[in-house]
Amino acid sequence: MKSYKTQEHQLTSTACLPEPDVLIIVVEDDTDTAHLYQTILATRYQHVAICHSGSEAVARLVSHQGPAAVVLDYHLPDMTGLDVMATCRDLEHPIACMMVSADHLSDHETGYGEAVRLTKPLGCQTLLQWTTKLVDKVQTAAHGEGLGGHAPEKLLIGQSAAMQHLRTLIPRLAQSRSPLWLHGESGTGKELAARSVHYCSPRSSGPFVAVNCAAFPEALIESMLFGHVKGAFSGATRDHKGFFEAADQGTLFLDEVGDMPLPFQAKLLRALQTGTITPVGSTRDVRVDCRVITACHRDLTQSVREGAFREDLYYRLNVLSLDLPPLRERRGDALMLADHLLNSLAREEHTAACPLDEEARSWIQQHDWPGNVRELENRLRRALLLCDGRAITVRNLMLNDNEYLASATAPSQAPSGAGIYFSPGRMTLRQIEDVAIEATLEACDGCVERAARQLGVAASTLHRRRRRQAA
Numbered sequence: 001m002k003s004y005k006t007q008e009h010q011l012t013s014t015a016c017l018p019e020p021d022v023l024i025i026v027v028e029d030d031t032d033t034a035h036l037y038q039t040i041l042a043t044r045y046q047h048v049a050i051c052h053s054g055s056e057a058v059a060r061l062v063s064h065q066g067p068a069a070v071v072l073d074y075h076l077p078d079m080t081g082l083d084v085m086a087t088c089r090d091l092e093h094p095i096a097c098m099m100v101s102a103d104h105l106s107d108h109e110t111g112y113g114e115a116v117r118l119t120k121p122l123g124c125q126t127l128l129q130w131t132t133k134l135v136d137k138v139q140t141a142a143h144g145e146g147l148g149g150h151a152p153e154k155l156l157i158g159q160s161a162a163m164q165h166l167r168t169l170i171p172r173l174a175q176s177r178s179p180l181w182l183h184g185e186s187g188t189g190k191e192l193a194a195r196s197v198h199y200c201s202p203r204s205s206g207p208f209v210a211v212n213c214a215a216f217p218e219a220l221i222e223s224m225l226f227g228h229v230k231g232a233f234s235g236a237t238r239d240h241k242g243f244f245e246a247a248d249q250g251t252l253f254l255d256e257v258g259d260m261p262l263p264f265q266a267k268l269l270r271a272l273q274t275g276t277i278t279p280v281g282s283t284r285d286v287r288v289d290c291r292v293i294t295a296c297h298r299d300l301t302q303s304v305r306e307g308a309f310r311e312d313l314y315y316r317l318n319v320l321s322l323d324l325p326p327l328r329e330r331r332g333d334a335l336m337l338a339d340h341l342l343n344s345l346a347r348e349e350h351t352a353a354c355p356l357d358e359e360a361r362s363w364i365q366q367h368d369w370p371g372n373v374r375e376l377e378n379r380l381r382r383a384l385l386l387c388d389g390r391a392i393t394v395r396n397l398m399l400n401d402n403e404y405l406a407s408a409t410a411p412s413q414a415p416s417g418a419g420i421y422f423s424p425g426r427m428t429l430r431q432i433e434d435v436a437i438e439a440t441l442e443a444c445d446g447c448v449e450r451a452a453r454q455l456g457v458a459a460s461t462l463h464r465r466r467r468r469q470a471a
Contacts, residue, residue, distance in 0.1 A: 022135050023064050024048045027057040027072035027084060033121045037071065040124050041131060053235065054079035055220050058087050062246045065207065067094045069134035071127070074101035077235075079217060086215045096134040137348075156189065156196060157340050158333030162325040166193070169322060174200035179272065179317050182295040184324030187374030190295040191253060193324055198251040203291060206250030211243050214259040222264055223280045226271070232281025244277050247290040257317065258296035258303055262310070269313045292317070327369040327376065334364050337376060342392075345381050354384060357391040364397070437465060 024045045028034040034050045041048045051057040054076045061068055070088060074081040081099040088095040100122065122130075156166055173180060174197045182190045191210055198208045216224050223232070227242030243252060254260075260268065271277050272292060276285040294317045303309035327334060338356065346353035356364070360383075369375055383396035440451045448466075452459040 022047070022138050023066060023068040024131065024135075025051055025057055025060060025068055025070045025072075027051045027054065027070060027076065027081070029053065029073065029075075029077050036121055037127060040127050041071075044128060045131075045135075053077050054081070054084045055216075055224065056235075057084055058224060059240045061088065061095065062209070062243060063241060065093060065246070067138045068096075069131060069138055070095060070097045071131060071134075072097065072099050074099055078220060079215075083215045086212055094138045096137040098130050098134055156193065157337050158330055159336065160325075160330035160333050162330050163333060166322070166324070170196050171200045173197060173320055173322060175202070176320060177291055178319040179291075180293045181318045181321040182293065182324060183321060184295070184297070185326050185372055186297040187372030188324040188326055189373050190324060191255065193322060194251070194253040194293045194295070197293060197322075198253075198291075201251070201291070203250050206290075207247055208251050208253070209243050209247040209290075210253040210255065212255045214256040218261040218264075221261060222267065226267070226277040226279050227286075228280035229282045232279075236281065239279075242277070242279065244271065244288045244290060245286065248288050250290055252290045252292050254292065254294045256296055257294040258298060258300050258309060262308065265310045265313050269310065269316055272313075272316050327372045331365055334367075334369070334376065335361055337373060338364055338380060341377050341380050342384065345377070345384050349381070349384060351384060352389055354387050354389060355391050357393055360392050360394050360397055363394045433465075437462065 022045070024041050024047060026034050026037045026041070026048065028037065028050070029052050031052070034052065038048050038050055049060060051060055054072075055078050057070065057072065061070075070084070072081045072084055076084070081097075081101070085097045085099060088097050156163055156170075158164075170193070180194075180197060182193055184190050184193075194210065195208055198204060211225070213221065223236075223240070223242065225242045225244055227240050227245055228236050230236055230238050267278075271288075274285075275289065276287050278285050300309050300314055304311045304314050327337075335356075338361075342356070343353050364376075371378070379397050380392075383392045387393070387396045437451070437455070440454055441448070448462050449459050452462045455462070
């Protein structure tokens with residue numbers, strides 16, 4: 001096997017690709033591995049930085065305020081790689097992440113970026129190939145950065161009365177400096193609404209900084225928002241500006257503010273009232289001028305009653321408010337959103353924008369969308385990658401075969417106490433039998449013997465069929 005040094009020499013001697021204007025960040029707590037990655041990547045990219053913790057990586061990304069590609073480990077001293085990826089999603093500039101993990105991660109967990117199940121340390125070619133993919137993705141996103149030339153309020157797609165009212169309110173609310181509270185379920189587009197408010201405001205030339213308060217451990221939230229000085233705590237090797245200073249002269253969007261720890265809420269209230277912050281470890285106040293927009297997926301009045309959220313902070317943040325309707329309350333917008341998202345996703349995934357067939361369009365209009373626009377986007381992305389260039393079908397939109405089979409057997413209005421229903425022509429005999437087995441097992445609380453008696457087969461036959469299903 002060739003050594004890393006030999007491979008490095010070969011890469012150095014070859015013609016390098018043109019230098020992209022992208023910062024490469026390696027997030028790795030093992031010093032030797034981090035420097036190995038930096039050495040490999042430096043043969044192709046000029047700007048390669050090392051961070052040894054998640055908070056250091058987030059701080060570097062905030063101060064960079066530009067496109068970046070991040071290669072990170074799953075296990076970090078202060079947070080997981082998933083936490084870093086979630087925060088990167090909320091930053092304004094295009095950022096692509098690749099997380100290296102020896103463990104299997106679900107699609108839900110890795111929805112913020114690439115997750116590669118590989119053994120560390122990565123080889124030269126593997127590391128360079130994956131980093132090239134990230135850089136390409138960032139550069140593609142950078143071309144459409146910001147609002148893409150559209151009027152800010154027009155980014156909120158839909159012709160329903162609720163969306164038209166929203167587009168009317170946004171330019172008016174954008175002129176104020178008062179805090180703005182966005183009400184809405186998860187996935188309704190609160191960050192997009194916050195961006196629209198920012199770009200409609202007199203602060204549009206300043207930075208827009210989005211922060212997911214739930215992504216940081218309680219011990220780090222103050223440092224991430226207010227910053228810290230060198231020596232403030234173990235690992236604070238240099239001064240760090242927090243999100244408030246990063247958003248100076250612009251807009252700071254605090255998502256999931258309800259997850260903010262109670263002891264820090266008093267400090268946030270003071271910052272809003274005085275316009276000053278005190279970095280961790282410092283005795284000097286720093287004046288900041290940013291408009292604060294907040295959001296939470298749940299109603300905080302209950303948290304206020306329970307003492308989990310300060311009442312004075314709640315009213316300080318809730319000076320102005322904007323309600324974002326769930327997708328189920330504006331079903332007529334679902335198809336318009338789907339067509340818009342398919343075009344955007346096709347550009348992002350470098351594939352053809354496949355149309356929806358009639359059955360899929362009907363399903364989109366009838367679905368309840370508990371995950372709102374985020375669920376729609378995720379289903380469409382998956383469908384686009386699975387449809388092989390053909391029209392997208394209902395099955396492509398399903399998260400897995402079990403969901404498809406359930407939808408295929410469920411009638412539009414099943415009577416109470418009804419048994420199992422099947423749609424002729426949509427299922428094979430084997431699939432019908434599988435659904436019948438699973439439904440009977442569920443009715444029997446998983447007891448194979450009882451289910452076998454109801455189905456009129458031997459328990460050994462049922463065990464054998466289940467093993468074949470699982471294979």
